Amino acid sequence: MLHSELVGNKKYFFANKEHPLFNDVKSIVRKHLGLDKIIDEIVARLGDVKQVYLTGDLAKGKESELIDICIIGSNLDKHYLLELIDKTERIIGKKIKYLIYEEKMTNTDGALLLWNQ
Numbered sequence: 001m002l003h004s005e006l007v008g009n010k011k012y013f014f015a016n017k018e019h020p021l022f023n024d025v026k027s028i029v030r031k032h033l034g035l036d037k038i039i040d041e042i043v044a045r046l047g048d049v050k051q052v053y054l055t056g057d058l059a060k061g062k063e064s065e066l067i068d069i070c071i072i073g074s075n076l077d078k079h080y081l082l083e084l085i086d087k088t089e090r091i092i093g094k095k096i097k098y099l100i101y102e103e104k105m106t107n108t109d110g111a112l113l114l115w116n117q
Helices: 022-033 035-046 078-092
Strands: 002-007 010-015 048-055 066-074 095-101 112-116
Touching: 010 022, 035 048, 035 078, 035 112, 078 095
Parallel strands: 066 095
Antiparallel strands: 002 010, 048 066, 048 112
């Protein structure tokens, strides 16, 4: 269920998204942490969100001070989104960069689907 990568003298582990149990384990983790309810409430208030992806280094299982997310949807409440990002950045001590697409992402290689309508 895990892949590993050796970088210098450090070994990094990350989830194998191709493993047949990946989606089940991801769902269990979300429910255990309560993330499923939080995400559903946020998405409902944001607007017509179709999908949310984690991209960048974190999606690849690497440590990063930057969180890259991609939101697919329309008629989004950008003021609310910016409030959420500001609060989250203060709590976790990381910067969040986001992109909004009205259509589906053309390239999802290396992206981790966080939420799907």
